[in-house]
Amino acid sequence: MENIIFHIDVNNAFLSWTAVKLLNSGYKYDIRNSYAIIGGDESGRHGIVLAKSTPAKKLGIKTAETIYSAKKKCRVLKVYPPDYELYRRMSKSLFNLLSKYTCDIEIASIDECYLDYGKVKNLYGDEILFAEKLKKEIYDTLGFTVNIGIANNKLCAKMASDFSKPNKIHTLYKSEIETKMWPLDVGELFGIGKKTEEKLHHMGIHTIHDLAFANENKLSITFKNMAKNMIDSANGIDSSRVITYEEVKGIGNEITLSKDVSNRSELHKCLFSLANKVASRIRGENKYAYVVVVTLKDTYFKRKSHQKKLKNATNTTNEIYEVSKKIFDEMWNGEPVRLIGIRLDNLVVNNFHQVSLFEEVTNKVDDEKLEKLLDSLQKKYGKNVIDKASLK
Numbered sequence: 001m002e003n004i005i006f007h008i009d010v011n012n013a014f015l016s017w018t019a020v021k022l023l024n025s026g027y028k029y030d031i032r033n034s035y036a037i038i039g040g041d042e043s044g045r046h047g048i049v050l051a052k053s054t055p056a057k058k059l060g061i062k063t064a065e066t067i068y069s070a071k072k073k074c075r076v077l078k079v080y081p082p083d084y085e086l087y088r089r090m091s092k093s094l095f096n097l098l099s100k101y102t103c104d105i106e107i108a109s110i111d112e113c114y115l116d117y118g119k120v121k122n123l124y125g126d127e128i129l130f131a132e133k134l135k136k137e138i139y140d141t142l143g144f145t146v147n148i149g150i151a152n153n154k155l156c157a158k159m160a161s162d163f164s165k166p167n168k169i170h171t172l173y174k175s176e177i178e179t180k181m182w183p184l185d186v187g188e189l190f191g192i193g194k195k196t197e198e199k200l201h202h203m204g205i206h207t208i209h210d211l212a213f214a215n216e217n218k219l220s221i222t223f224k225n226m227a228k229n230m231i232d233s234a235n236g237i238d239s240s241r242v243i244t245y246e247e248v249k250g251i252g253n254e255i256t257l258s259k260d261v262s263n264r265s266e267l268h269k270c271l272f273s274l275a276n277k278v279a280s281r282i283r284g285e286n287k288y289a290y291v292v293v294v295t296l297k298d299t300y301f302k303r304k305s306h307q308k309k310l311k312n313a314t315n316t317t318n319e320i321y322e323v324s325k326k327i328f329d330e331m332w333n334g335e336p337v338r339l340i341g342i343r344l345d346n347l348v349v350n351n352f353h354q355v356s357l358f359e360e361v362t363n364k365v366d367d368e369k370l371e372k373l374l375d376s377l378q379k380k381y382g383k384n385v386i387d388k389a390s391l392k
Contacts, residue, residue, distance in 0.1 A: 004127050005242065006115040007149040007157035008134075010094065011166035013111035014038040014051040017090040018080050020143040031080065035059070039067045039079045050082055054166075064299060087111075093142055101134075106242045109303050112161075114154050116242040131169045139167075155238035156181070158190050177236040182209035189233055193298060193335035196223075208234050225330045243345075250289070253277045254341030260299045262336040268325055274342040275321035282344055288313035289344035292320060294327040297339035305343075306331040313348050320344070 010016060012032070019032045031053060038051040049070050052061045056077065061070045071077050091110045098105055101124065104116035117127050124130045131148045138146050149161030151172045159181060160172035172180055187197035189208050199222060205211050212234035220227035232238070253274050261267055271294070282289060293307040306327050314320060324342050 002118050002121065003152050004116075004118040004121060005151055005154050005157040006117050006127075006131065007108075007151075007154070007161040008094075008098070008113050008115060009147045009149070009161045010111040011145045011147060012051055012053070013090075013144075014082060014087060015053055015080075016144040017087055018083060020090070021083070021086055023143070031078070034078065035074050035076055036078045036080060037061065037067070037070060038082050039070070040082060090142070090144075094138065094146075097138065097141060098134075104242055104244050106244065114157065114242045116244075117150075128169065128171070135167065135169060153236070153238040154240055154242065155190060155233060156236050159188075162188075162190075172236070174236065181236060182207065182212060182234075184208050186211050186234075189230075191233060191304060191333075192230070193302075193333045195335055196333040199223075223333075226333065229330075250291070250293070250343045250345035250347060251278055251281050251285070251287075252293070252295075252341060252343030253281075254295060254339055256339045257337065260336035260338050262334065264329075264332075267328065267332070267337055267340060270340050271324045271328060271342065272317075272321050274340065275324055276317045278342050278344055279315055279317040279320050282315045282347070285347075287347045287349055288315045289320075290346035290348065291344070292323045292327065293343040293345060294324050294331065295339070295341040295343065296328075296332065296337055298335045299338050303339075304331065307345070309346075313346075 015036065015038050016032060018038060019030055023030060033055065034053060035056050036053045037049050037056055039049050040047055047067050049061060049063055049065050049067060052063065052070075056070070056074060059073050061073055061077070067079060071079075087110055094111075095105065095107060095113065098113065098115060102115060102117075102120045104119050106114040108114060117124075117130070121127060127150050131150060135146055135148055138144070145167035147161045147165050147167070148169045149157040149159065149163075149172065150169065151157040151160050152174050156172040156174075156177070160170040163170040163172075163180075184207065185197075186192060186200050186205055186208055187194070189211065192200070200206075200211065203219075203222070205214055211230060214231060214234075216227050216231055219230065223230060255270060255274065257270070261270075290310050290313045291307055292310065293305055295303065295305040297303045308323055308327050310323065314323075320342070
């Protein structure tokens with residue numbers, strides 16, 4: 001079976017969805033064609049640009065800049081408040097439409113997803129023709145446009161959907177990486193943040209081609225374990241699969257930080273707090289997890305997740321924290337973090353432990369018993385009655 005992945009991304013989601021709502025309620029013009037932004041409360045932390053129209057973008061208005069700054073660039077700029085309940089409804093409508101054709105859909109965020117088309121190509125035919133049909137149906141039915149990237153893996157599909165917008169279909173097959181991806185600036189590679197881009201430029205790595213043929217040993221001096229992953233990505237290598245609706249039955253927690261954080265030790269503390277919460281929840285269901293997922297969102301609202309499959313399922317705080325910390329250290333590129341989360345997947349009821357020669361299984365059992373005792377005391381007497389010293 002041929003591996004064909006779609007990445008479907010709503011064009012300017014928050015502003016587009018607000019525009020659809022306004023038009024349906026009798027608005028006389030489409031705010032997507034005017035000087036408009038979606039922005040939060042100007043007096044608080046959220047007084048920033050969340051989305052901007054194409055005309056506003058042409059004036060230099062950028063996502064994540066302050067509304068005050070944006071208004072200085074355009075005196076007639078119209079600010080519309082975010083409507084997250086509307087966004088959830090529009091997002092659900094999109095994913096429901098896509099699910100008519102396949103259940104092999106992975107939701108990457110509220111406005112984007114991956115679709116494993118290889119499994120259904122024999123039903124619907126040529127992928128480009130089907131993508132055209134899908135794009136038209138989304139617009140005719142829901143009123144907004146999408147970009148669709150088509151490739152042989154998720155990474156390249158994501159890259160393809162970002163090529164040029166709006167309302168476009170792009171391919172980035174293995175045979176096209178050299179001509180379509182390698183000439184791009186290294187900062188356009190998915191997963192490369194602003195600070196990483198600057199470091200790479202200082203090292204003489206300016207294009208994705210440069211990174212694809214970089215010396216891994218030299219790169220690892222600066223980027224440690226990330227070096228190999230960065231080179232693989234630059235070569236269009238990605239073995240991650242589409243995780244479908246049915247498989248996403250995990251337990252997770254995320255926190256949006258009160259300010260962007262770029263201090264590693266502070267972020268480790270957040271991870272420990274999250275590990276404690278998700279571990280308590282999974283123990284409450286008498287389950288164990290084989291997969292730990294760490295999610296980050298940076299100051300530019302880019303969201304990424306990495307995961308690790310465990311040899312033995314777990315539900316203890318310390319083990320979940322240690323695995324999460326390792327994942328975080330491998331995936332974090334030093335960019336300020338706005339949101340951080342942990343999710344536990346591949347849940348099972350029984351924990352059949354595979355013993356190694358160097359492992360004390362009794363310690364794991366004792367940890368689990370202790371944490372269940374803490375859970376029961378907190379449930380009976382309140383969260384503050386007792387806690388781990390490390391949480392203090």
